[in-house]
Amino acid sequence: MRLVFAGTPEVALPSLDAISASGHELLAVVTRPDAPAGRGRRLVRSPVGAWADERGIEVLTPERPREPEFQERLRELAPDCAPVVAYGALVPPSALEIPRHGWVNLHFSLLPAWRGAAPVQHAVLHGDEVTGASVFELEAGLDTGPVYGTVTDQIRFNDTSGDLLERLATEGAGLLVAVLDAIESGQAVARPQPHDGISLAPKLSVDDARIRWTDPSFAVDRRIRACTPAPGAWTTLREDRLKLGPVRPIANGPYLEPGELRVERAQVLVGTATTPVQLGEVRAAGKKPMAATDWARGLRLEAGEKLA
Template sequence: MRLVFAGTPEVAVPSLSAIADSRHELVGVVTRPDARAGRGRRVLRSPAASWADEHGIEVRTPRRPSDEEFLGWLRDTAPDCVPVVAYGALVPQSALEIPAHGWVNLHFSLLPAWRGAAPVQHAVLHGDEVTGASVFELEKGMDTGPVYGSLTEPVRPTDTSGDLLGRLAIAGADLLVAVLDAIEDGTARAVPQPADGVSLAPKVTVEDARVRWDDPAFAVDRRVRACTPAPGAWTTFRDERIKVLPVALGDSDAALAPGELAVHRTEVLVGTASAAVRLDQVQPAGKKPMAATDWARGARVSPGDRFA
């Protein structure tokens, strides 16, 4: 089949590469426009656009996929199907109707669970033991289309969202290509999603990523891992923001109030609503990640000091 790929972040690149290596013809890539990023606020190409540039594939970056210029290009390009991975914009019906086999989306959850922008983060945040990926037919609703196929993936006790998403991106790329093969062969069957089991996964905001030390230890651990690497779990110390990297759940019997710090020679403990957790690394504003013990010595943490 002739394919136009739609995707933007790094997590889309494994699928893009797998499609390029498949029996199908990759004739274009649609991605979000170049954007400013990083400390220097430089204008950067998306990872999908950068991959396409390196491989000589035409790139389109419409501000909105409803733009008439883009729709005209898509009609002229005449793809049989548009595979999608984390494109980042709502696709209008006028664009969905152009390919003969529609737009086929790889989503990182077992639909209908965790429909929305942040399925992996919510799976970690809510303590799911198993998640997965689904390939479904894109339609106007939010991740509501019929499903062509899925796979499962265990959520490991120490997984961050980044860890889990990395594994799902690789496994999901193979699933996406298998579905595209089946569509071309005429053997693909899309099954409507069940009405039960629907859950929503909206974007995780910076405020969502603030650590609640008055939560129990297991919830603190989940929140930090869910927000790593993005948007980054954080707290404040002496009115300054500090990023918290994954903590360790231990068997400490230290009697610490929520957020209270206890500094020892080889570890830094923080109180929660249940047991204390051990800090591994933290990242003060404007600095690189560092061992929590080094930070505590430099900050001159005193008995009774606490995170807000």
């Protein structure tokens, strides 16, 4: 089939690689406009746009997909189908109608669970044991369209959102191409999503990423892993912000009040509502990440000092 691919971040690249290695023809990609990045705030191409530039494939960067100029170019390209992976903008009905077989979206959850922008983060945050990826027909509702197929994946006890998303991006790429093949052959069947089991996964904010030391240790662990690498879990010490990497709950650790620090020779512990956690990586403002023991060595902690 003739395809126009819509996507923006690096997580979409495994699907692009899989499509380019398939028998389908990639006419163009649609991605978010170049955005300022780095200290110089210079405009930077999205990973999907850069991937297409390297291969001489046309790149479309509408501010909004409802723009008449974009939709006119899409009609000129006349794609049979438009696969989507993490594009980052709502596609209006007028654009959805242009490809003969519509738009098919690879979403990183087992729909109808975790509809929205951050399905992997919410699966980790809420302690799900199993998740996966779904390919569904894009429609006007938020991730509500009928599903063509799914793959499942076990969430490991130490998975961060980044770890899990990397696996799902690879597994989902194969699923997406299989669905495109089935659509081309006329064998694809999209089944409506069930009405029960619906949950929403809005983007996690910086406030969501603040660690609640009054939570049980398992919840502290989940929040930090869910927010790694983005938006980045954080806390404060002496009113200075610290970013924290994944921690390890200590089942039989000493009693510490929520947030209370204890520095030992080989580990740094923090109290929670239950048992303490062992800090892993710490990043103080303006400094590089370092092991918690190295970070603590440079501090003169007073007895009873707490993270907040």
